[in-house]
Amino acid sequence: MSVFFDSPINDESIPEGEAELLLSGIGITEGIPPSESSEYRKLLAAVHDVAEHVLELTDYIAPTDTQKYPRESLHRPSQSEQQYGNAWAHKFRINGNASGILLRGKSVCLKDNIAVSGVPQFFGTDAIPAWTPSSDATVVQRVLEAGSTIVGTTICENFCNSTSSFTSAQGTVHNPYAKGFSAGGSTSGGSALVGGGVVDIAIGADQGGSIRVPASFCGCKYTPLHGSTNYGTELQSSVSGMKIGVLLEGFEHRLVDETVKDVVLNAAYKFRQLGATVEQVSLPLHLEGPAIWTIQQRIAGTLGLMGLSHGRRGLFSTEFEAARRPWSNESFPKLFPSTKNTIINGLSLMKNYPGLYAKTMNVAQQLRDSYEKLFQRYDIILMPTTPFVAPPNLDWQQGDSPTAALKPSMGITINTAIFDVTGHPAMTLPVGFAASNVDLSVKLPVGMQLVAGLWQEQKILDVGFAWESANDWKKVGSEDSAEKKVAFKL
Structure with missing residues (x-):
């Protein structure tokens, strides 16, 4: 079922033959009889009007209390300030809730794909310009309420698309136990800083091992996955009977x-x-x-990289989308091969194996x-x-x-x-x-x-x-x- 505006539809915004051209992109060349072409042009004009209307709406930005949690001393660290090669994306300080208990006295760093209002993000790439989120991610709000101090964002790999630690356009991250060796990825900077004892806690993201791999390489631990953990429960030190x-x-x-x-x-x-x-x-x-994950990741990853992520309720980073789109002959070549490979693989799978994802x-x-x-x-x-x-x-x-x-x-x-x-x-x-x-x-x-x-x-x-x-x-x-x-x- 479609929803149309009551206002008159002007099909001049849609070129003649546009519906046929769109269908030809999926291999359909005889899908619309000539007698119906003008009607589908008018229907395209209707959805065009809806899209233009939505573009004019004010975006909803989650409120961030920068008065309660001001961002202090924000800067891109110099090479002399860097640790383990290039572990830091930006250094700054946000003091948490003074009455917070769970993380009181703990320092926290954030992977450079986690939104912090006012802090530019690189996402491990120079293929697109850095963008600045307007609001804090939910996890940022929660760690601050729990009493921690956020001390910076840390380098992640190129579009978070590698388990190595040399793919970021902002520089290589070294293992805290051996310079010149991988810290793992894609949560490379945070794992190196925690493994080296510089920061207490790193917040990352794991879509295939992007926390567990660098944590393993750097001597760190824990990835909470799907579900809720009762952090108020004391840990048991006995496995007797298990x-x-x-x-x-x-x-x-x-x-x-x-x-x-x-x-x-x-x-x-x-x-x-x-x-x-x-x-x-x-x-x-x-x-x-690994085979099941590969097919799913290539298809879903491509949709995300093309700005077509869907299927979940939640807030999206329109600042990131504005910086990313569209891919061009200038931006695409700058991507690391793993990210290029994801897009090429995903496009191939969607074209040649349309039912495989199911x-x-x-x-x-x-x-x-x-x-x-x-x-x-x-x-x-x-x-x-x-x-x-x-x-x-x-x-x-x-x-x-x-x-x-x-x-x-x-x-x-x-x-x-x-x-x-x-x-x-x-x-x-x-x-x-x-x-x-x-x-x-x-x-x-x-x-x-x-x-x-x-x-x-x-x-x-x-x-x-x-x-x-x-x-x-x-x-x-x-x-x-x-x-x-x-x-x-x-």
Whole structure:
């Protein structure tokens, strides 16, 4: 059903043959008989009038109380102020609610895709000009009300489209444990600053592993996913009586480094010492997760990059859309290959596989249901967060090989992306170190991913807290790994 204005329709705003031209773009060349062309032109003119009317409406901007929470000392940091290469996007200070309790005394940094009123955003790119949000994101309001102090925004990767940390147009971010190595992405700057002890908390976003990957590489922890977490509940340090599954498919993928496997198995074995039942479980469908995520992300990601995001109620960043549109022969070439690849892949999939997205949604539901059956028997399942430790950063420039630019990220999300598809809460916990494959003298953090049933964030927090209460992750290793492999039949 269409809604039309009562006012007369002037079809002069629509060129003759426009309806036919639009249909030809989807391969339909005989969809409108010539006798109906003028009528569809008039119908196009009607929706054109509606669109023009909506453009004239005043945009709704969520109110931001900058009187209560003024932005102080806002500036783009000089190179001498930067840390871990180029971790900061902008530095500033917003003091939180003096009566806030949960985050009182904590410093917080925000990924540079989270809106802070009055603070310019780069989004890791120079393909489009920086834009300045008019309102704070909800999470900004909440951390301020909880009493924290926001100290800046941090570099994210190019359009948040990489798990490397050299793709941002604002500069490379280095691992806090080894300069020249990846901090992971796309929440690269925040993870480096938290992993290096500069900031207490980083707020990021995770659509395939963009928090868990850099957190694993930098020795950080926790990604709250879908659902609500009761942050007022005290964490439990006992796992006695709990059942924990060691997911076979999460370890046996060909990309999983043997040392990473050993470190995570050793960490899993320690749950037995804490009173939990720990045993191997198998879910072969887990291996299909990356393929399902890839199709969904390429299509949905392309729609977002083209300004066509839809399906959710909420406030949209019209400032970003104004800066982004339209893609041109000047702006598109400046994108990093991962972002170009998303758009090219997405356009191809929508053209050549128009029904495939629907099938991925069905298989995603199958994955979700299959995991839920596992969680009827187990409180937690675990696996390596990433298959290998942080690789070296590349010195990549526009004009260099696109596939070379993408290679360091390939395979990193084999265990993380699937839970963005299913919606299960997943946390990465640092559990030791492993040597870099390119330099055995460089030791880098290893993350263990803990996954719980839907709406069960509290369980992963309790289990993670129990493990770190009993162990110093910087001192544990992969000792007796052969014994652990036998114990779990790996």
